[in-house]
Amino acid sequence: MEKRKFKVHHHVARKLIEHAREQERHVTPEELDDLWRHVEEQVFIEKRKNSRRHILYVTTALSAAVIFFCIFWLGKQFIPFYADDDSIADFAKYAQVEEATNKDILLLIPGKTDVVVKDTDVNIIYSHNGTVVVNSDTIDQRKTLEKEREFNQLIIPKGKRTRLTLADGTHLWANSGTRVVYPSHFEKNRREIYVEGEVYLDVFRNESAPFIVKTKDFQVQVLGTVFNVSAYPSEGMSSVVLVKGSVNVKNYEKEQVKLAPGQLVNIHTGQLNTPKNVDIEPYVCWVKNMLMYTDEPLDRVFKKLNLYYGREFILELEVKEMLISGKLDLKEKLEDVLHTISFSAPIYYEKFDDKIYVRKERMINKLNY
Structure with missing residues (x-):
């Protein structure tokens, strides 16, 4: 604004000098005062114009922001497969993870000492009120706030397996050499976990909150169903096998396929193959x-x-x-x-x-x- 004021003053002053030269006579103080009053009037008019332009600009920007917010909100309500917040994947990618030993299962809970479990088969249960039980032993009784978004990590070494019950009632079996990242509780319309390795899930049905399993190369979305995800980072091929219900498998190039019960889709370096019918038992019998x-x-x-x-x-x-x-x-x-x-x-x-x-x-x- 200061720069514009300078330009206005400079323009009027130049006209004043040109006028004085054209007249080739001395300008009286009274005439000079009249001319400067004219300058001030011009500045005032210019300010009003700028003010109107500023109001118009602000109004336009606010209107655009409101329209964008409405579109964004509607998108979240009616497009279930959105990826506006990838915080769990970012956490899984950048979190400093202490390597599990060859013998022990590691459970990492924010604000708590790492829980080391030496048993081979472990059962971990999260309740909706924040209580965490490991093989009948209560290890955490914190009351979690709805606004909190804390991510827990379960790290299973080779030779061990774990059954995990999430706060929404979903049952998850984690195979050897697997890492699972998940929140202590789920938000009302959002249920997401991150997996490296192999998991078998029996998802509690909630139509208002789709359940999403994210991996490095793809994600799987369901409402309530039973399926197996194998996504070991050391292997070039991942897979999803559907036992019952329905799932959508989507890679990060926005390609997606929908599976029917008894179907498998392989994912090779992020690319989705054509689904095929299989005998599901060899893919899920590890749970037994x-x-x-x-x-x-x-x-x-x-x-x-x-x-x-x-x-x-x-x-x-x-x-x-x-x-x-x-x-x-x-x-x-x-x-x-x-x-x-x-x-x-x-x-x-x-x-x-x-x-x-x-x-x-x-x-x-x-x-x-």
Whole structure:
């Protein structure tokens, strides 16, 4: 505004000088006073114009803001698959996470000392009033405020599994080598969790608050249903299998597919494949501590055993490519499981320095045996 005032004064003063030169005579004080009064009148008129322009600008801006807010609000009400707030994904990405040990499950609750659970199978229950119970032991009884948005973390190492009941009544089974990020309580119209690894969910139905599972490459939205999500960061392929109900799977390029019960969709480096019909049991039987496989390469079978038992397996190239079919009871000792596999495939195993080497069985081994 000051700059504009200067321009107005400069313009009128220049006219005054030009007028004096044209007249080529001395300007009297009275005439000079009249001219400066004229300058002030011009400045006042210009201020009024600027004021009107300013009011018009402010009114236009406010109107635009109101229209934008209405569109935004309507979008949130009628477009369920929005991503306006990615705070849980940001938290999961940037949070300083203490690595879980090879033996213990780690539960991180804001404002509390880290909870270390040494049991293999753990049951954690969150109630709507803020109470947290781990295997019958109450570890937190804080009353959470509705405006609070705190994220808990559950970190399951290899060889361990956990059942988690969220504050809304949703049941979640977390497989070995999994991290789950979730709030202590859900907002009225928003239920979101973040997963790295594998989870099986039985979602409590709430039509006013869709349930969203976010991962690094995609997200799954449901109202109330049962499904399995596998999204291990170390693997290039992720998957979603629907047991019952309906789910939408969406990547971050806004592509999405809708699954029917008994369907699976694979996600490869963020790209959605075409859904296909499958036998869902091999994908979800881990919840019952079982492992089923049909014409599966032994390499993939032993990767799963690495998760379930937390042991490192070194496979010969010939062994990796062997195809095998069968069923394993993961409640059994690893020694018994390996013995069962050796009946189905020509392999043998040796233990050295905490590692298990799996080799192709040859005739000389049989003779020695």
